Amino acid sequence: xxxxxxxxxxxxxxxxxxxxxxxxxxxxxxxxxxxxxxxxxxxxxxxxxxxxxxxxxxxxxxxxxxxxxxxxxxxxxxxxxxxxxxxxxxxxxxxxxxxxxxxxxxxxxxxxxxxxxxxxxxxxxxxxxxxxxxxxxxxxxxxxxxxxxxxxxxxxxxxxxxxxxxxxxxxxxxxxxxxxxxxxxxxxxxxxxxxxxxxxxxxxxxxxxxxxxxxxxxxxxxxxxxxxxxxxxxxxxxxxx
Amino acid sequence: xxxxxxxxxxxxxxxxxxxxxxxxxxxxxxxxxxxxxxxxxxxxxxxxxxxxxxxxxxxxxxxxxxxxxxxxxxxxxxxxxxxxxxxxxxxxxxxxxxxxxxxxxxxxxxxxxxxxxxxxxxxxxxxxxxxxxxxxxxxxxxxxxxxxxxxxxxxxxxxxxxxxxxxxxxxxxxxxxxxxxxxxxxxxxxxxxxxxxxxxxxxxxxxxxxxxxxxxxxxxxxxxxxxxxxxxxxxxxxxxxxxxxxxxxxxxxxxxxxxxxxxxxxxxxxxxxxxxxxxxxxxxxxxxxxxxxxxxxxxxxxxxxxxxxxxxxxxxxxxxxxxxxxxxxxxxxxxxxxxxxxxxxxxxxxxxxxxxxxxxxxxxxxxxxxxxxxxxxxxxxxxxxxxxxxxxxxxxxxxxxxxxxxxxxxxxxxxxxxxxxxxxxxxxxxxxxxxxxxxxxxxxxxxxxxxxxxxxxxxxxxxxxxxxxxxxxxxxxxxxxxxxxxxxxxxxxxxxxxxxxxxxxxxxxxxxxxxxxxxxxxxxxxxxxxxxxxxxxxxxxxxxxxxxxxx
Numbered sequence: 001x002x003x004x005x006x007x008x009x010x011x012x013x014x015x016x017x018x019x020x021x022x023x024x025x026x027x028x029x030x031x032x033x034x035x036x037x038x039x040x041x042x043x044x045x046x047x048x049x050x051x052x053x054x055x056x057x058x059x060x061x062x063x064x065x066x067x068x069x070x071x072x073x074x075x076x077x078x079x080x081x082x083x084x085x086x087x088x089x090x091x092x093x094x095x096x097x098x099x100x101x102x103x104x105x106x107x108x109x110x111x112x113x114x115x116x117x118x119x120x121x122x123x124x125x126x127x128x129x130x131x132x133x134x135x136x137x138x139x140x141x142x143x144x145x146x147x148x149x150x151x152x153x154x155x156x157x158x159x160x161x162x163x164x165x166x167x168x169x170x171x172x173x174x175x176x177x178x179x180x181x182x183x184x185x186x187x188x189x190x191x192x193x194x195x196x197x198x199x200x201x202x203x204x205x206x207x208x209x210x211x212x213x214x215x216x217x218x219x220x221x222x223x224x225x226x227x228x229x230x231x232x233x234x235x236x237x238x239x240x241x
Numbered sequence: 242x243x244x245x246x247x248x249x250x251x252x253x254x255x256x257x258x259x260x261x262x263x264x265x266x267x268x269x270x271x272x273x274x275x276x277x278x279x280x281x282x283x284x285x286x287x288x289x290x291x292x293x294x295x296x297x298x299x300x301x302x303x304x305x306x307x308x309x310x311x312x313x314x315x316x317x318x319x320x321x322x323x324x325x326x327x328x329x330x331x332x333x334x335x336x337x338x339x340x341x342x343x344x345x346x347x348x349x350x351x352x353x354x355x356x357x358x359x360x361x362x363x364x365x366x367x368x369x370x371x372x373x374x375x376x377x378x379x380x381x382x383x384x385x386x387x388x389x390x391x392x393x394x395x396x397x398x399x400x401x402x403x404x405x406x407x408x409x410x411x412x413x414x415x416x417x418x419x420x421x422x423x424x425x426x427x428x429x430x431x432x433x434x435x436x437x438x439x440x441x442x443x444x445x446x447x448x449x450x451x452x453x454x455x456x457x458x459x460x461x462x463x464x465x466x467x468x469x470x471x472x473x474x475x476x477x478x479x480x481x482x483x484x485x486x487x488x489x490x491x492x493x494x495x496x497x498x499x500x501x502x503x504x505x506x507x508x509x510x511x512x513x514x515x516x517x518x519x520x521x522x523x524x525x526x527x528x529x530x531x532x533x534x535x536x537x538x539x540x541x542x543x544x545x546x547x548x549x550x551x552x553x554x555x556x557x558x559x560x561x562x563x564x565x566x567x568x569x570x571x572x573x574x575x576x577x578x579x580x581x582x583x584x585x586x587x588x589x590x591x592x593x594x595x596x597x598x599x600x601x602x603x604x605x606x607x608x609x610x611x612x613x614x615x616x617x618x619x620x621x622x623x624x625x626x627x628x629x630x631x632x633x634x635x636x637x638x639x640x641x642x643x644x645x646x647x648x649x650x651x652x653x654x655x656x657x658x659x660x661x662x663x664x665x666x667x668x669x670x671x672x673x674x675x676x677x678x679x680x681x682x683x684x685x686x687x688x689x690x691x692x693x694x695x696x697x698x699x700x701x702x703x704x705x706x707x708x709x710x711x712x713x714x715x716x717x718x719x720x721x722x723x724x725x726x727x728x729x730x731x732x733x734x735x736x737x738x739x740x741x742x743x744x745x746x747x748x749x750x751x752x753x754x755x756x757x758x759x760x761x762x763x764x765x766x767x768x769x770x771x772x773x774x775x776x777x778x779x780x781x782x783x784x785x786x787x788x789x790x791x792x
Contacts, residue, residue, distance in 0.1 A: 051646040053788060074649035086641040089425070089566040090559065093538060097546060101555035102648050111547035128536035130566075 001027045001185050002048060002154060007057030009043055009209075017043040019209035021057070025187045027153075030180045032196035033189040035206040036238050041189040042082055044206065045158050048187075049079045061154055062185075075103065078152030082159045082189075084139035088132040092123065092142050095131060096149065103150035110149055117145040121168055136163040144172065155179060157188035161195060173199055197230040207238045244346060248354035252337070255720060256358055256728075273714045277730050280737035281369060289373040296381040305382070310484045312374040313395070317403040317477040319370075320363050324407030327723065330569065331355050332408070333415050333525055335721040342526060351525075352517035356408060362728070363400040371396055375487075388490040391499050395483045398506045402479045405509040409516055415524030429568045433576065441587075479505045552650045556658035563637070564630065564662065570637060573726040574630035574663070578670030581624055582677040589681060611761045612754045613688060614695050617675075618764065619746030621696035622703055624671045626739020629732040630663035631707030635790070636716040636725050642790070652784035656708060663704045671696050698768050699746075703739040705775035710734055712779075712786050 002025040009018040018040045025031045035041050046052040048059060050070050059066040061073045087095050093114075100110040118124045121141045131139055140163045147155075155176070161169050176199065180186045190196055196203050197217060205213040213220060220233055292308055299305040332338075332355050341351050375392040382388070479502055486498035538546070550558070564570045634656075638645060645655055672693060679689050710731040719725045726732060746764055753760045 046643070049647040051643045052791070071649050071651060074647060077647070079647050081643065081647075083640070086644050087559070087563070089563055093542070093546060094559075094562065097548070097550075098555050098559050101550045102552055102650050104552070105549075107547035107549050110549075111544075114546050115543070125537045127538050128542070 001025060001062060002156075002187055003058075003060040004044070004048070005058040005060075007044075007047060007059065008055045009040075009047055009052060010055055016209045018047065018054070018206075021206070021209070021211055023204055023211060023214060025185055027062075027185045028180055028183045029201040030176055030186040030188075030199055032200035032203045033187060033206065034191075034193065034196055034203055034234060035189075039206045039238070040209040041206060042158055043209075045079075045156055045187075045189060048156055049077060050074055075150070076152060077154045077156055078147040078150065080140075080144050080147050080155075080157040080160050082162075084136070084143040084163075086143065089130055091130050092127040092134070095142060096127070096146055099146035100149045105150050109151075113149050113151070114145070117148060120171055121145060137165055137168070140164055141168060148175075152184075154185040155187070157186075159190060160188055161190065161192060193229075193231045193234055203230075205234065205237055212237050245350045245353050248341075248346065248350060249357040252354050252358045253361065255337070256362075256724065269714060273730060276734055280734050284737070285369060285373045288370070289377045292374055292377040293381060296378070305378075306484060306488045308374065309378060309487050310480070312371060313399060313480045313484055314477050316367055316370050316399060317480055320366070320400045321403035321407050321477075324359075324363075324404050325410055326572070327727070328356075328359060328404070328408045328411040329415065330721055330723040331359055332411060332521070334723075337720055338525055342522075347518075348521035348525075349514050349517045352408075352513070352521045356404070356513065360400060360404060363404060364397070367396065367400060371399070378487075384490060387495065388487065391486050391490050391495060394499060394503070395487060398503060399480075399483060401506045402509045403477065405513045408513055412516055412520040412524060416520045425566060425568055429571050433572075437583075479509075553654055553658055553661075556650060556655055557661055560658055560662045564666075567637075567722050569721075569723040569726055570633075573732070574628055574633065574637075575666055578624065578628050578630075578666045579673060581670060581674040585674065585677050585681070609754060609757065610688060610691070611758045612750045614691060615750035615761045615764055616747050617692040618695050618699040618768065619743040619748075619750065620674070621667075621671045621699035622739050622743030622746065624674060625663075625667035625700040625703040626707075626736055626743060628663065628667050628670070628703075629707075629726045629729065629735075630666055631660055631704045632711050632731040632735040633716075633726050633729050634659035634663065634708055635711045635787070636719075636729050636731065637722075638715075639717055639719055639722075639725055642715075642717050645787070652787045653780060656712075656779065656783055656787070660704050660708050663707065664700060667700045667704065668696065671700060695765070698765075698772050699743075701772045702742065702768055702775070703735060705772060705779065706738065707731065707735045708783075709775060709779060712783055712790075715790060717790070 002023075004021050004023045007018055007021045008016070010016045021040075021044065033041050033044065043052065047054050048061070048066075050066060050073070062076050064073045064076070066073045087098070090098065096114050096118075097110075100114075105113070114127075115124075118127055121144070123138065123141055123145065126134065126138065131142060134142065140160070144157075144160065147157075160172060164172065173195070176186050176188070180201070200217070202214070202216050203220070204211060213223070215223075217230060220230070292312075295308060296305055299307060332352065335355075375396065378384075379388050379392060482498050482502040482505065486495050486502055489495035489498060564574050635642070645652070648655075675684075675689060675692055675696075678684060684692075711729075714731055716725060716729050716731070719728075749760045749764060
């Protein structure tokens with residue numbers, strides 16, 4: 001599970017990107033992280049993965065403190081960043097081997113997982129090519145495969161469906177559901193409210209760095225006392241006074 | 242604002258790393274500028290002093306103009322040679338090309354804006370070479386306002402012609418070949434060929450100097466009235482007129498020459514405009530394509546996917562692959578390590594036989610081992626200091642630096658992997674240089690072995706210092722890989738500091754040769770101490786520094 005306790009993060013000491021955020025993402029659930037552009041979603045995910053340091057507050061992943069044991073925490077996480085443009089001059093297979101080495105994945109396991117995921121996401125035919133030659137969606141898929149090679153206990157994904165073709169998108173949603181059912185923690189940001197509504201057990205809505213809502217879709221409907229679409233509720237909630 | 246000006250402004254803003262950020266970042270940026278000024282000031286002062294010292298004896302024979310001629314010719318030549326590689330990268334392979342092509346811009350507008358920004362960076366390079374020359378010459382000749390006005394105009398117009406020539410060559414190359422499919426391979430070959438061409442040119446120039454009869458040189462010298470200038474400025478079109486404008490600044494002929502030079506420059510700009518209209522889009526469209534073979538893995542390759550490596554080894558392997566496959570990194574961080582043996586061969590090839598024979602006797606047996614070792618240590622520092630591999634280790638990550646933060650490898654392991662690659666490249670380069678020296682000068686095997694051993698701590702020093710610099714001042718914001726290394730002040734700083742340290746060792750070796758092993762022991766102890774100090778500092782502080790860099 002993921003625990004954020006009173007986390008603050010500001011840029012240049014002025015712009016508050018994340019403001020007093022307390023959020024729990026329990027194991028076995030899919031939690032969607034929603035918010036308008038610039039709300040603080042990506043900053044929160046960067047704080048969770050050690051890319052950024054919080055100004056104050058605590059972050060724990062599966063009981064481990066990120067500040068105290070950063071490497072052990074990172075080993076728990078499979079992270080898919082919003083930009084898949086990394087290590088473009090490596091070949092697909094070189095990138096996957098590199099990720100498997102860094103996450104210390106055993107020989108037989110990595111071979112089996114590379115074959116499985118490359119087959120599922122239809123990437124087997126291009127593993128010998130440089131990532132630079134891939135389309136945006138293919139880059140997204142290779143980064144996704146790389147993040148899953150160590151069978152992470154916690155999945156953190158930043159806009160994972162952007163750029164994926166319908167088949168891969170469907171496949172990923174299926175995987176998210178299956179892994180959550182196995183007891184894994186799944187936390188992902190998205191702009192696609194329809195996906196959040198259909199896939200997530202819970203949603204967390206952030207706006208201007210502050211958490212506005214954290215609960216199930218049903219709880220949100222109760223909150224608004226109306227049977228409205230998530231889109232309408234989201235717009236209502238994030239509308240400036 | 243018209244579109245050309247607007248685009249030039251935007252491109253200029255985006256090519257300069259912003260100073261924005263917290264107070265800490267601003268202090269660091271200011272510190273980098275101070276360090277850079279401190280490192281470059283001695284070079285500028287030395288150049289000014291050299292010009293100052295040569296002025297009087299050359300004036301006595303009426304040849305002071307050769308100072309301006311050589312300076313302007315050399316500046317133009319440097320801009321042309323580096324310009325070919327630079328313009329190809331900026332015009333065709335920069336990330337902004339893809340965003341600019343769909344905009345309703347004429348090719349001349351895009352090309353003009355890119356040319357302008359490139360030109361502004363050339364001015365920065367000229368500041369180091371041309372300003373000390375022009376100012377010292379002005380002071381020594383007691384020139385008036387006229388001279389400084391003409392000098393300012395020459396300063397701003399001089400790089401235009403060589404840059405236009407480089408741009409034309411780049412456009413022709415990009416338009417008439419199907420290189421966009423293998424653009425990385427092309428850039429690596431083009432860069433390598435450019436380097437060989439530069440070395441070849443140096444070889445030819447040296448050869449001409451060696452072969453030209455001394456009596457011819459004296460005859461030209463005796464003609465006086467700056468007749469040597471004509472010989473020096475033949476290298477580049479327009480330079481002669483610019484130099485004449487400066488030399489005849491007191492008379493109307495000076496302004497007339499300047500006018501001629503500006504007209505010629507204008508003609509070259511017009512040529513660029515016309516060529517841009519006809520050629521630029523031909524090469525630029527499709528420049529972002531990348532070659533893909535759509536190659537599935539063979540059965541044996543697939544079987545190999547199960548092969549495991551440790552984190553360090555895997556990081557080293559990744560680092561090496563990216564260095565070799567990224568043309569700008571390959572040129573500045575890999576190839577540069579191996580030009581020394583080639584340069585030595587070229588230099589020896591262009592030298593006179595009796596000089597080489599004398600050197601051979603001296604190095605092969607005449608020089609005491611202590612002197613040889615200390616000079617070798619100095620040479621090793623120079624070789625390692627010119628490579629940008631460690632001083633751009635963090636900067637090269639650019640926008641993907643965030644990956645270093647979320648991957649579960651300790652920061653120090655990542656730093657060590659980067660340093661290991663830089664070290665291996667520099668050491669291999671030095672070993673090759675030593676190999677050539679050994680063959681040319683018949684070095685005994687025991688001396689070679691000792692030199693290889695002594696070079697280990699000597700190479701470690703610039704590698705450690707470079708990494709320390711780059712962690713402190715990483716240049717992570719760039720739109721073109723070329724900028725990560727070519728406009729990276731950490732590499733310049735390391736070059737200057739290694740030059741001072743390496744040059745200092747060589748000076749010590751020659752100056753105090755009679756003291757035997759004492760200077761070797763002193764320098765060796767200093768190098769080892771510095772290595773240990775830097776390593777301890779990095780081990781203790783670098784992980785926290787790296788964690789503090791915003792991604």
